[in-house]
Amino acid sequence: MRFNVMYDNGEKILTGIHPSEGNYCPNNLHLPEGITQIGEGAFANRPEIQYVFIPNSVKNINYAAFHDCTGLLGITIPDSVEGIDEEAFWGCTRLEKINWGKNLKFIGRCAFTKCKSLKGAMIMPQNLVTIGARVFSGTGVTAVTLGTKVENISPAAFRGRSGESKIKEIVISPKNPNYYVNNNWIVTKKTKILIGAAGDKANKIPTDIKGIGIDACAGLPIKKVEFNKVKIIGGGAFENCDQLITIRISKNVEEIRGEAFADCKNLEAIEIEEKSKLKEIGMSAFKGCRKLIPPKFDEKKVKIGPYAFALCGEEKHRDILGEIIARWMALTDEEKESIILERFKEKESIILERFK
Numbered sequence: 537m538r539f540n541v542m543y544d545n546g547e548k549i550l551t552g553i554h555p556s557e558g559n560y561c562p563n564n565l566h567l568p569e570g571i572t573q574i575g576e577g578a579f580a581n582r583p584e585i586q587y588v589f590i591p592n593s594v595k596n597i598n599y600a601a602f603h604d605c606t607g608l609l610g611i612t613i614p615d616s617v618e619g620i621d622e623e624a625f626w627g628c629t630r631l632e633k634i635n636w637g638k639n640l641k642f643i644g645r646c647a648f649t650k651c652k653s654l655k656g657a658m659i660m661p662q663n664l665v666t667i668g669a670r671v672f673s674g675t676g677v678t679a680v681t682l683g684t685k686v687e688n689i690s691p692a693a694f695r696g697r698s699g700e701s702k703i704k705e706i707v708i709s710p711k712n713p714n715y716y717v718n719n720n721w722i723v724t725k726k727t728k729i730l731i732g733a734a735g736d737k738a739n740k741i742p743t744d745i746k747g748i749g750i751d752a753c754a755g756l757p758i759k760k761v762e763f764n765k766v767k768i769i770g771g772g773a774f775e776n777c778d779q780l781i782t783i784r785i786s787k788n789v790e791e792i793r794g795e796a797f798a799d800c801k802n803l804e805a806i807e808i809e810e811k812s813k814l815k816e817i818g819m820s821a822f823k824g825c826r827k828l829i830p831p832k833f834d835e836k837k838v839k840i841g842p843y844a845f846a847l848c849g850e851e852k853h854r855d856i857l858g859e860i861i862a863r864w865m866a867l868t869d870e871e872k873e874s875i876i877l878e879r880f881k882e883k884e885s886i887i888l889e890r891f892k
Contacts, residue, residue, distance in 0.1 A: 539568055542575065549598075551575040563607075567591055574601045583607045592616045597624045599644075606630060613637040620647050622668065629653060636661040643667050645690070650674035657681070667693045672703060679705040680734075687714045689722055691732035691751040706734040718742040724749075728765075739779075748773040748796075763789055769796045771818070778802055787811050794818035794841065803828045817844045824848075 538554035550571045553561060563586040567574070573596045579585060580603040588602070592614040599621045602608060610633040611625070617637045622644035625631060631651045640661045645668035648654060655676030660667070666688040672680070673696030680694060680703060694703045706722060708715050715722055720734040721742050728746040730753070739758045741748075743765075750770040758777050762784040763769075771793040774780060780800045785792075787809040796818065797803060803825040808814070814833075819841035822828060830845040864872070 537562065537566070541568070541571065547572045548593075549573040549575045550578055552578045561585060563587070565589065567594070569593060572596075573598055576600060577603060580604055587611075590614050590617070595619070597621060599623060600626065603627060609633070611635070613640060615639050618642065620644060622646060623649070626650060634658075639663050641665045643671055645669045645671070646673065647671050648675060649696075652676060660686075669693060670696055670701075673700045676702055678702050679707070681707040682709065682712070682715075684709045684711045684713075686712060689715065689731055691749060691754070693732060694734050695732070695736050695755075701736045703735045718744070729770075751775070753777060760784075762786070767791070769793060771795055772798070775799060781805070782807065785809065785812065785814065787813055789814055791816045792818060792821050794820055795823065796821045797825060798822065799824040800828075801826055806831050814838055817841060819843060820846065822848055 538556055540551045540554050542549045542551050548571045550567060550573065561582050561584050563584060565585050565587070566589045569591045570593050571591065572593060574594060576599045578601050580600050583606045585605050586607050586609050588611055590612065594614060594617055596619040597617060600623045602625050603623055604627040606627065606629050608628045608631050611631065612635040615637040617640055619642040620640065623646045624644065625648050626646055627650045629651065630653050632653045638661055641663055642665060647668065649670055652675055654672065657679040658672065658677050659681045660683065662683040663685055664683060665685055667686065667690065669690040669692040671693060694706060695701045706717050706720055708717050714725060716725055719740065719742060720738060722731040723729065723742065723745055724731060728744065729749050730741065730745045730747065731749045732752050733756060738756055741761065746765050747768045748766060748770050751772045752770065754772055754775045756777060757779045758774065759779050760782050761774065761780065763786045765788055766786065767788055767790050769789065769792045772795045775795055775798045777800050780803050782805045783803065784807040790813050798820055801824065804827045808831065816839045820843045821841065823843055823846045825848050829849040833840060
């Protein structure tokens with residue numbers, strides 16, 4: 537079997553099967569010894585592959601390397617592999633078994649998304665440091681165990697889209713210095729910041745936390761929010777929480793960052809405790825909460841960012857889209873270009889606000 541290999545800065549990257557082989561690809565694919573990386577999309581859309589034999593020289597499996605290999609049944613990750621990049625095994629619908637290498641440190645976003653034959657509990661390698669978003673979305677994985685060295689967990693690591701995640705339990709080693717689990721919510725040990733949840737159905741936030749991280753609860757079926765010790769609500773923390781109806785902001789909350797509650801379309805009320813310490817509401821923090829009538833704030837004490845309450849309250853009764861289209865069509869090309877540039881700068885500001 538002949539393969540294409542590319543050399544780059546000392547790396548020996550396998551990029552696929554040599555053209556001389558035509559469309560032929562064996563069921564049992566033995567990759568050549570000495571390669572250090574499996575290249576981007578190297579074997580994507582090869583349904584004939586059932587098993588891959590990866591040599592113990594490979595350090596990284598790159599983006600979409602085995603994307604949509606729908607016949608793949610099992611994979612053994614050798615101990616030499618340190619990283620599995622984004623979407624590496626996306627859509628391998630018959631994949632049932634993964635033997636993890638002990639030195640794996642990084643798993644990228646959606647690495648095993650839609651591998652629907654993966655089921656049950658998944659014990660991750662002890663040296664894993666980083667795990668990206670929606671790694672097991674669209675699979676049958678119901679529980680994940682993490683070791684002592686994990687230090688970077690995406691807020692959506694164990695969630696999916698529209699109920700695609702079946703994960704109900706997260707276990708983190710009690711010896712992990714960075715995180716602990718509280719009722720299937722992941723919390724940082726030192727700062728008590730809520731990072732994310734197990735699965736798509738978490739709805740009761742722990743009471744002992746001091747902050748809500750970026751995107752931590754976005755899209756979850758939360759109906760009511762009460763904060764006791766929380767000081768900062770991160771950017772996008774509750775964005776698109778469609779079932780959220782009321783928020784109670786305790787006196788300890790000092791900052792609500794950009795897009796924190798954006799597009800919570802059923803949010804109706806914000807209750808603020810007396811002697812509130814709230815100092816700032818970020819850009820677009822409540823944008824698109826159509827049922828919310830914005831509360832009144834003392835703007836000498838509370839800094840309210842641009843568009844913090846855009847499209848809220850009475851605007852829900854107007855045909856906003858039709859009005860926007862009519863106004864846009866009436867503009868000259870120069871005016872349209874100017875607006876596009878202005879909106880780009882605004883969005884850039886929102887992103888900076890959200891991730892500061």
